[in-house]
Amino acid sequence: MTIAGLARAGGVGVETVRFYQRRGLLDIPRRGEGTGRSGGIRRYGDAELGRLRFIRAAQRAGFTLDEVGQLLRLDAIDDKSRIRAMADARLAALDVRIAEMQAARAALSHLSSACDASGLDPCPIITAFEH
The missing domain is CATH 1.20.5 (Single alpha-helices involved in coiled-coils or other helix-helix interfaces)
Structure with missing residues (x-):
């Protein structure tokens, strides 16, 4: 899915996705290969959608974005x-x-x-x- 599709599926705006990317909470995928309409477009999958949903759920639980980042880093090292x-x-x-x-x-x-x-x-x- 595109960034717009990811944002829509996650219930946020595109700028929120970009903000999370700048904060290091979401990865920025590489641009696709090719030319024309599909070339150069970043594609997002279920992993990114899961991460976006995790961020939103953690925020609803009261965690700050800094704390969300800590949770993600701690999860990475189990x-x-x-x-x-x-x-x-x-x-x-x-x-x-x-x-x-x-x-x-x-x-x-x-x-x-x-x-x-x-x-x-x-x-x-x-x-x-x-x-």
């Missing part, structure tokens, strides 16, 4: 213990973020209820955010 340590650190960070979001949800829920009961007084939501 260093499962360091990969697991990175995953455990990401889990801990997610737990902290989840706790923060739950606290924010509880506070906003309380303010929302107070807003209904405030009558003519200033809205507690706006008041809370101003301070």
Whole structure:
């Protein structure tokens, strides 16, 4: 597939693929042989699509692109213990973020209820955010 096909199959834009290539996360294949319309076009296969999908999934799990690069390098040398340590650190960070979001949800829920009961007084939501 072409770079456009790879991008489409991976659910990203062409510039995202190029950005990942510049970052060293995706390889840049050689240009094809020949002349005419098919000559000189880079072709991508299932391996590149798998790598692109891995990058996107790791990002959705909260890994930065630098960390994605580390995971790929660690996978290349089969260093499962360091990969697991990175995953455990990401889990801990997610737990902290989840706790923060739950606290924010509880506070906003309380303010929302107070807003209904405030009558003519200033809205507690706006008041809370101003301070």
